[in-house]
Amino acid sequence: xxxxxxxxxxxxxxxxPDYLFQIRFALEKNGFEVHSFDNQEGAxxxxxxxxxxxxxxxxxxxxxxxGFILAYHAKRRYPQLPVIIxxxxxxxxxxxxxxxxxxxxxxxxxxxYLEKGLLPETLISYVKSLITI
Amino acid sequence: xxxxxxxxxDDEPGIRSGIDRILSKYTVGYPFMDEDIGYTVYEAxxxxxxxxxxxxxxxxxxxxxxxxxxxxxxxxxxxxxxxxLNIEVMMITSFASxxxxxxxxxxxxxxxxxxxxxxxELRSSMDNITxxxxxxxxxxxxxxxxxxxxFQFLTVLSHELKNPLNAIEGYLRMLKERQAGDQLExxxxxxxxxxxxxxGMRSLIMDLLDLTKIESGKKNREIQPxxxxxxxxxxxxxxxxxxxxxxxxxxxxxxxxxxxxGDPEEFEIILNNLISNAxxxxxxxxxxxxxxxxxxxxxxxxxxxxxxxIPEDEMPVLFREFARIKRKETRNIMxxxxxxxxxxxxxxxxxxxxxxxxQQGKGSLFRVVLPIIG
Numbered sequence: 395x396x397x398x399x400x401x402x403x404x405x406x407x408x409x410x411p412d413y414l415f416q417i418r419f420a421l422e423k424n425g426f427e428v429h430s431f432d433n434q435e436g437a438x439x440x441x442x443x444x445x446x447x448x449x450x451x452x453x454x455x456x457x458x459x460x461g462f463i464l465a466y467h468a469k470r471r472y473p474q475l476p477v478i479i480x481x482x483x484x485x486x487x488x489x490x491x492x493x494x495x496x497x498x499x500x501x502x503x504x505x506x507y508l509e510k511g512l513l514p515e516t517l518i519s520y521v522k523s524l525i526t527i
Numbered sequence: 528x529x530x531x532x533x534x535x536x537d538d539e540p541g542i543r544s545g546i547d548r549i550l551s552k553y554t555v556g557y558p559f560m561d562e563d564i565g566y567t568v569y570e571a572x573x574x575x576x577x578x579x580x581x582x583x584x585x586x587x588x589x590x591x592x593x594x595x596x597x598x599x600x601x602x603x604x605x606x607x608x609x610x611x612l613n614i615e616v617m618m619i620t621s622f623a624s625x626x627x628x629x630x631x632x633x634x635x636x637x638x639x640x641x642x643x644x645x646x647x648e649l650r651s652s653m654d655n656i657t658x659x660x661x662x663x664x665x666x667x668x669x670x671x672x673x674x675x676x677x678f679q680f681l682t683v684l685s686h687e688l689k690n691p692l693n694a695i696e697g698y699l700r701m702l703k704e705r706q707a708g709d710q711l712e713x714x715x716x717x718x719x720x721x722x723x724x725x726x727g728m729r730s731l732i733m734d735l736l737d738l739t740k741i742e743s744g745k746k747n748r749e750i751q752p753x754x755x756x757x758x759x760x761x762x763x764x765x766x767x768x769x770x771x772x773x774x775x776x777x778x779x780x781x782x783x784x785x786x787x788x789g790d791p792e793e794f795e796i797i798l799n800n801l802i803s804n805a806x807x808x809x810x811x812x813x814x815x816x817x818x819x820x821x822x823x824x825x826x827x828x829x830x831x832x833x834x835x836x837i838p839e840d841e842m843p844v845l846f847r848e849f850a851r852i853k854r855k856e857t858r859n860i861m862x863x864x865x866x867x868x869x870x871x872x873x874x875x876x877x878x879x880x881x882x883x884x885x886q887q888g889k890g891s892l893f894r895v896v897l898p899i900i901g
Contacts, residue, residue, distance in 0.1 A: 412694035412720050416701065423706070482686055482693075511693055513700075 401427040402525055403444070407437035407464060408452035408480065413510065417450070420514035421521070434460040438467060445472055448525055450517075452510075453481045465504045476524035478517075479504040528554065531657065533566045534586035536577040536603065537619060538595055542642075543570045546590060549646045555657050564657055574598030581612055588656060591636070592619045593627055601631055608635045615660050617652060619644075683849045687731060687864070691724035727861055734865040737796065738848070741872045748790045748876075755785045755794060755828075759817050762798040766806055774811035775834075777802065781819035787826055788900065793873045800866040801830040801893050807860050808891070809834030826879075826897040833890035837883065845883065846871040870895075 404426045408414045411432060418428045429446065431437045434455045440446075441464075449468050453461035461479045468475050506520060535546045547568045556563040569586070571577040574595045580586070589607075593600035600618060607614050618639035620628040628639035637659055640652045698721045700706075707713040740746040756779070763777045770777045787794075798817065805815035809832055818829040835857065837845065844850040849864040874881045879897035 410690050410694060412697065412724060413690075415720065416694070416697040419701070419706070482689055511689075514697070 402447040405446035406430040409455040532586040537592040731863040734863040805832035828895040836887040837885040
């Protein structure tokens with residue numbers, strides 16, 4: 395039983411309500427305290443009021459680059475905050491992502507890019523690896 | 528004014544200067560073009576010179592005499608075709624070589640003008656070849672643009688289909704691994720959500736089929752006298768359950784009967800889409816009214832609501848496929864994103880127009896105007 399005080403905080407933003415449901419479920423099962431939003435604005439407001447231990451942002455929400463915008467704001471406010479960006483289709487960004495590819499572009503402020511077809515368990519293990527760094 | 532480059536290849540200087548005189552003052556305009564077209568004329572006296580010019584300063588059109596010293600006109604034509612040069616060819620032929628002229632057109636010359644020709648005959652031939660050139664280029668341009676648009680469409684489409692598939696797969700996995708425990712009730716919400724996504728995918732695929740049928744022109748149209756009031760009432764009934772759920776009141780306003788020549792299925796689609804939008808993009812207690820009327824030689828269909836309205840930046844893309852700009856209020860509204868683009872295409876079938884007036888937060892009014900023929 396995880397001590398609630400030690401639960402790492404995850405900020406999760408994705409506009410697909412079912413994806414949000416499933417990832418939240420997996421994260422909570424693994425002892426994370428989840429703050430989830432189905433829009434960019436909600437996640438931004440959260441960042442202003444609290445500091446998460448890790449953030450997971452869907453790339454396309456209200457805007458096609460919502461994820462990038464959120465990552466930028468998050469890193470500006472909390473430079474050490476690990477950020478994961480999720481993308482549904484490789485063609486979205488015109489870049490080929492492999493699982494676990496680390497950030498090749500310094501101006502895009504994310505630590506990891508992952509594809510959404512990924513198993514929740516695999517996502518969780520990436521999240522855990524980012525927090526223990 | 529757009530200038531086309533015309534190369535005149537003839538060994539007789541009189542012919543060359545004659546053509547130059549006729550064409551340099553000539554301009555052509557077509558209804559489908561924004562600008563008039565003029566001609567910049569230059570000359571060559573042999574086939575070999577012409578070929579050199581094709582590479583140094585390629586013309587759009589070449590007026591080619593078939594009787595040339597050295598390399599003949601037909602050889603030059605063959606050169607153009609073999610090297611796939613983007614040059615339209617008009618053969619200038621002496622009357623006795625009609626057979627040769629026909630042969631040339633088989634090889635790929637667009638047309639021929641027999642000598643001696645009057646200025647009017649030359650201008651007339653130039654008209655034809657110019658129009659042909661323009662239509663050919665427009666088609667090539669549209670094909671390239673068409674391919675780009677199709678690619679974008681397919682990319683967005685695959686995204687729209689992948690999302691529900693991923694969601695359903697995720698839920699099935701949760702079920703398979705009993706991630707919510709052994710009690711079946713714990714999975715009720717998961718099952719409902721999955722079924723919802725299935726419904727969404729089905730609606731998307733059905734709309735896609737409609738769209739493809741319309742686009743490809745393969746839609747079977749059954750034009751017959753149709754009572755639009757009856758279709759409107761059926762549409763309102765179909766939307767009944769949704770309107771009750773959304774707490775929006777639907778009403779139909781119009782004469783007892785309104786007969787119009789058209790395909791009943793198409794009008795069902797138009798009315799269903801417009802009325803369902805009026806109900807979906809609304810608030811509890813709101814209304815959606817569908818009005819049908821004729822005004823002189825026009826049929827008017829209006830669907831008005833006092834719902835969420837449409838923001839200014841959405842207006843230009845409203846009738847485009849998948850153009851749903853996600854806003855806070857509309858985030859949870861289900862839909863394929865194809866409804867309005869389908870409606871617009873159907874309205875186009877009838878040579879009609881569709882317009883919208885809207886204010887964010889106040890509501891929207893969609894107006895379809897179709898000409899009454901006969």
